[in-house]
Amino acid sequence: MSTAKPSQFGVAGLGVMGVNLALNIADHGFSVAGWEFSPKRLAAVQAEKPYERLKTTGSLEEFVGMLERPRRILLMVTAGDPVDQMMDRLAPLLSPGDVLIDGGNSWFQDTQRREKAYREKGLRFIGMGVSGGEEGARHGPSLMPGGPAEAYEHIRPVVEAIAAKTDQGACVTHVGPGGAGHFVKMVHNGIEYADMQLLAETYDVLRRGLGLSPDALVNTLAEWNEGISGSFLLETTLQVLRKKDPETGKPLVDLVLDKAGQKGTGKWTVQVSLDLGVPVPSIASALDARNLSAMKDERVAASAKLPAPQAALTDEEKQHLAAWTHDALYAARVVTYAQGMRLIQAASKEYQWNVSLAELARIWRGGCIIRAKLLTPLREAFTQQPDLPNLVVSEAFAPVLTRMAPAWRRVVGTATRLGIPVPVFSSSLAYLDSYRSAELPQNLTQAQRDAFGAHTYQRRDRPEAGFVHSDWS
Template sequence: MSNSDFGLIGLAVMGQNLVLNVESRGFQVSVYNRTTSVTEEFVAEHPDKKIVGTKTLEEFVQSLATPRKVMIMVKAGGPVDAVIESLIPLLDKDDIIIDGGNSLYTDTERRDAWCKEHDLRFIGAGVSGGEEGARKGPSIMPGGPPSTWEVMKPIFESIAAKVDGVPCVTHIGPGGAGHFVKMVHNGIEYGDMQLICEAYNIFKAAGFSNDELANIFADWNAGDLESFLIEITANIFKQKDPETGKDIVDLIVDKAGQKGTGRWTVMGAVEQAVPLSTIASSVEARILSSIRDQRLAASKVLTGPSNTGFQLGDLSKEELVTMVRDALYASKIVSYAQGLDLISKVGKEKEWGLDLGAIARIWRGGCIIRAKFLNRITEAYEGDQQPTNLMLAPFFTGVLTDAQQNWRKVVALACLNGIPVPSFAGSLAYYDSYRAERLPANLLQAQRDFFGAHTYERLDKPEGEFFHTSDWPELIS
């Protein structure tokens, strides 16, 4: 048997599906898993596939054609380092190691330097799409040297999702650029999911049935809000529990999990001084959901409007659906605007040469945040006059203008009825702050100067001149 075109380490569900995807495009694939029985079972389940199972790393490396292309699909952190450390003595100059997991981009930069010390090439590739995407076509965000991208391009383009015939993969940039963009992608995903959940919470409090919700989200998916997450949400409301016959969504405990990429995004935004209210509030919402025991205890002590139901009054269900739809659409735009702002700022600081239009283009298919309006984002960043913020692109400015009154009504309605909508409200606050000609930061600067002599600028003096008031009134006590 000839040597394999591609190798993959780590045969969990994502790894197995990626192997089947690569093999289906005409490539022979070698596989290795630390637990040999997993490898043997996987190969046995696919006897007609060009998949070569190996029992040791040495056998795995020897089975690959040069330059070797080795993709690692193991848990982020220490396990990735351990695999790389084991591979380095076995590989030859210019062989390629690809980390396809959800690694922190600073770890990717460290591993890139580590591999260079051993004359190896390294790619940090964000892969989005879950199990189905891995098998049928994910969105791939590879970072690394352009020359290494050219070697991997035939395989990556063949296995990626296609939209209008265009593969959902492009060379993102050097070093940790690929994993950084994937991290922000996941942050936007947190925002999208939370916004949908807030819409659901309002509808449930207003007395909508799950059948009604399934129809609402299906209708939305046929319009401007068309997206993978809206589509699966419509289907979730239709799912019955085979044991009880009840709607499965009503039986699931309201404690959300997370793997860390959302937190990383928020931490990165804080470090870069980039406002990220929609995504940050979405991460916080997951954390609050996880302290369920505290919430249950607090619900018996802290008072407020009931957040389990409210009367529509003069408002019809159809009117509420339109209002919530507009709030969701507007908030979704803000979430993407904040994420792209973070990508832009870090890209410029690190001189990665990131192309926001190309990034939006590869998010149109395969990935979790794929959505119809990504075509509009691509268009916004393809022209010569790129907006400094997505909200300033004419199409999105128009949507926000048309939607904002309903957006405000939804946030107000939720607040009056004790329904938490942190991401709807955070998005609206960002919009209002960004468009404000004047914010109350003048008072904040006065406070800083009062207690710490931090100085301030003046409206009636040239920009860049700083002043200090030395005779603020003394405190009474």
């Protein structure tokens, strides 16, 4: 019988994210056991710098036996069927009270189903969003665990130790029960889609509109990053723009094919928004932009038949377009976050999760991909008014949006006149204009529905009459 002291934490799946999280946990004083099904990957991990507190195996039975009870296991495998398969394999090896954590980007309803199934076996299950990529996993991610509160308390010492830290604490919180953690991570990724597209549109307006080179763009954007528009994604943009191709000496970004991929969380966010009746046009437009980018051959062919407008910048536009674009970027980003927060708010009410939007803003300030300076006033807004219906009407942002809207409109107008597509700038502005409009033209829409389908309508002059139908012939 082995007399080795059992490990305090387990990581199943030692891919890039799994191994970096395991090393992060080990760095913070916890002994870790790691399991990996691929012999080649396991050998590669074992060949790395040895860690006294990290022991690895290719046997699932041995892995489970290496852990102290009640066990804490972080599952880092591909989302979907592999998670269910691993849960089925692990369940007979676990004991009542053990906690299994799914750290992948799983569909939140799958998480709810899995939590229920494990609960019925006397086991505990947590769905945890992990943001920060490889670097974050190794040195401090933002973590969004959802599931039973007592299960979270059992893993809390570990996740608080490994999470990114800011002046407001560790970037982790118990998001809520059930699938709350994975839902929030999904929306986080949806916001990420829109923010990345906004930066791409900013790049395009300044590049094609003003003719700025990547080096000139760096100078402009680096200045912006020092102000209120500062964010991790803007820092990443600067990093990309600065990189030179070692073969040609040209900016490497200019050699990257303009086809963007996706892994599905943006699509999920849009699908859920339709189910809950919460508009997220900024995220939907960003998703459409990626899908359109994939149609490269068709776009090239269309460019020969559909010429761009023959337009030039005015002297005023040449002088102010960069400053206008700065304001448009910040304002559209606020509107994007507003849509994401509204969606989380709606899901929290629908599923009775009691998610704190102020806490999300706090844990997103460090480690995660969408960390940005605007999260500080965003947190203050939801701290002062937890049931705030929409971020755009908060005292922190309404005056800023009002001040920046004229510049934002000039950017959308100028880009449209030049034939530069700005789908997220445009859809975000349309969202703001729709939300601030006391009157919308959907009175005509509802009248049309009643005219061809007898769907009824409400009279604004006699609301007490309820829904009525008219003969429109």
